[in-house]
Amino acid sequence: MAPRANWKGFLRLSLVTCPIALFPATSESEKISFNQINRKTGHRIRYLKVDAETGEEVSNEDIIKGYKVDADRYLEVTKDELENIALESTRTIEIERFIPAGQVDLRYLEKPYYILPRDAIGQEAFAVIREAIRQEGMVAIGKVVFTSREHIIALEARGKGMMGMTLRYPYEVRKEDEYFDDIEDEKIPKDMLELATHIVASKAGHFEPERFEDQYEDALKELLKKKQSGERIEAPREREPSKVVNLMDALRRSVETERAGGERRKSAPRDHRAPKKAGRSNARAKKAG
Numbered sequence: 001m002a003p004r005a006n007w008k009g010f011l012r013l014s015l016v017t018c019p020i021a022l023f024p025a026t027s028e029s030e031k032i033s034f035n036q037i038n039r040k041t042g043h044r045i046r047y048l049k050v051d052a053e054t055g056e057e058v059s060n061e062d063i064i065k066g067y068k069v070d071a072d073r074y075l076e077v078t079k080d081e082l083e084n085i086a087l088e089s090t091r092t093i094e095i096e097r098f099i100p101a102g103q104v105d106l107r108y109l110e111k112p113y114y115i116l117p118r119d120a121i122g123q124e125a126f127a128v129i130r131e132a133i134r135q136e137g138m139v140a141i142g143k144v145v146f147t148s149r150e151h152i153i154a155l156e157a158r159g160k161g162m163m164g165m166t167l168r169y170p171y172e173v174r175k176e177d178e179y180f181d182d183i184e185d186e187k188i189p190k191d192m193l194e195l196a197t198h199i200v201a202s203k204a205g206h207f208e209p210e211r212f213e214d215q216y217e218d219a220l221k222e223l224l225k226k227k228q229s230g231e232r233i234e235a236p237r238e239r240e241p242s243k244v245v246n247l248m249d250a251l252r253r254s255v256e257t258e259r260a261g262g263e264r265r266k267s268a269p270r271d272h273r274a275p276k277k278a279g280r281s282n283a284r285a286k287k288a289g
Contacts, residue, residue: 003023003024003027004023005021005022005023006022006023006024006113006146007021007022007113007144007146008020008021008022008091008118009090009091009092009093009144010091010092010093011092011093011095011115011126011129011142011155012092012093012094012095013095013129013132013140016125016128016129017092017122017125018117018122018123018125018126018129019117019118019119019121019122020093020115020116020117020118020122020126021115021116021118022113022114022115022144022164023113023114023115023116024111024112024113024114025112025113025114025163026111026112031217032217032220032221032224049063064076064077064078064079065077065078065079065082082148083148086148090145093142093143093144093153093155093164094142094143095129095140095141095142095155096141096142096143097140097141098133098136098138098139098140098141099138099139099141100137100138100139101137101138101139101156103139104139104154104167105173107168107173108167108168108173109165109167109168110151110165110166110167110168111165111166112163112164112165113153113163113164113165113166114158114161114162114163114164115155115161115162115163115164116161126162129162130157130161130162131157133155133156133157133162134157139154139155139156140154140155140156141153141154141155142155144164144166151166151167152166152167152169153165153166153167154167191248192247192248192251195248195251195252195254195255196251198255198258199251199254199255199258202255202258202259203258
């Protein structure tokens, strides 16, 4: 079943408007998750909302929001007060400007969405906006309102649809100087840099997310599989601490390792025979039986 749209509204470029829907482009539901349970009973743990001072349980109607202004003092903010300042959703993403795709700072990327036309009537206008963005090699910048908050959104052409990426505001991104200023300037020997760049070149490739492996997730699946079948779970072997070696020696060994790996890949025999057709082999097996 296809996921439900997170947002429905309109996309506007100047005087051109089309109805669209936004769908989440990522999902965490496939990841293994755990519940907290009582070791003695096997029942799930339920959390109660209690007063931090009295320890008494508090009902939902008595819970309001508060902003901490002192060690033990809060500014109480009611639901009505928040609704009074909430941004009214115009249900329209208005494209304000275009920027080159390469200028988008990765630190500002937040959450991706797939954008589709909502009906047949708006498909032509949607295609016009999409292809204009694609042809110019640009990213469109606009604003969208989710749950009363305004978000900056970047739009790009993606296949027959578009992808939207919400962006963080500058105040949400920490300044790099706070972290990098204390790093000492190092004068790198030329031969070390040459060896390091050789390693980088030997590992160069393309962005292939299908090659990403979540080893921890795989280990979790294997652990749960063994526990379900009643297999004994053995403690892992202790990892030996890595030996401290000379940096130049480490670079040379890395280059040798990469070269050896490349030679093995080149010399590995390839089977150029055409794969057997399943239908014929099955028929022969039946005839022999």
